[in-house]
Amino acid sequence: MNTTAASSPARDTILATGQRIMSAKGFSAVGLNEVLAAAGVPKGSFYHYFASKEAFGEAMLEDYFIAYLADMDRIFRQPGQTKAEQLEAYFRAWQDSQSFEDCQGKCLAVKLGAEVADLSESMRAALHRGTTGITDRLARAVAAGVADGSVTIQDPPDAVARSLYQLWLGTSIMVKIARTPRPFDDAAALTTRILHSTP
Template sequence: MSQTERHLQVKQAILRSARPLIGARGFSAVGLSQILEAAAIPKGSFYHYFSSKEHFGEALLEMYIEEYLQHTEALFRREEGNGYAKMLTYCQWWQETHVNGQIGNKCLIVKLAAEVCDLSERMRAILEVGTSEVIKRLEAVISEGQKDGSITQATSAFVLAATMYQMWLGATLMMKMTHTSQPFDVALSATQSLLQRS
């Protein structure tokens, strides 16, 4: 293994070990000492991989978004149904992740967006680009569904994708307040109506 590969491997190990902590508590509430403890590394080693905590946060978001997009694409490839069925599978995965998933492994976009967008322009930009990429994936599947006839709503695929994604982000925030899956039930019903004309 080359030195560059080793450097990347250790950097990713630090990010992965600290992600559940950030996912559970937020970015500002977790201090550098807690990140070091979770990663089991000395302070000097941290600065070998990240120039600052903010740089660490940027790398964490970039890694999370990349993995999220990979998972989304794999989910759509596995689903053999039409465009509508693929969108419902995506919604089901979203709901299962937040209702049944471990606290620290839930969506970092939902967890950190309001917090870090006020702290760091770079982190805000990473989130903006990342969510735009998610919406592009959804737009492509909705367009596919419109072509195969399973999505009967004639509104532009982009508008449908953006509306749906924003609705599910809102439902996730509501679920954090209500501690019930009811906001997701509402979002699923609204998604079905949004994609298929009655």
């Protein structure tokens, strides 16, 4: 079975469809038949690319984080902006993508994080690699903000980055529980205080 096959239209369709459905329903609640029917791909094609549902879940998370990190890189390369402005744009984009009604494949880490961390070691490791990539980029952006004078922090950039990511990850869950975007307003206000604190 080939679980590391190069990208192909069928493989990409299966992954994109899985992201869309599982970001809404979760991993365990969705069967392969549902994904394949929605993707319009025969079951035999699935096993050409993925040895199992777990292998598919790992590949889906890897694919998700590749796109997510590319979006982060784009935001943090915007010309004519301070790093503080780019960080604000990143968290604004986070809020825009994390609808409690329909996230269309954009909330995969939020939806699957707690579920699959205890279900699959390979999927947990994929989540860990992806979230480490996020916090590394946040730490570099925070450090660059300190360097350009647009950010003032009390703790090291890597600690600030981890705290901010954990804040927004938890907030995304609370938004879904409360069915209101208000927790994002609180997170945005606290983020501003963290990035513009004074001794």
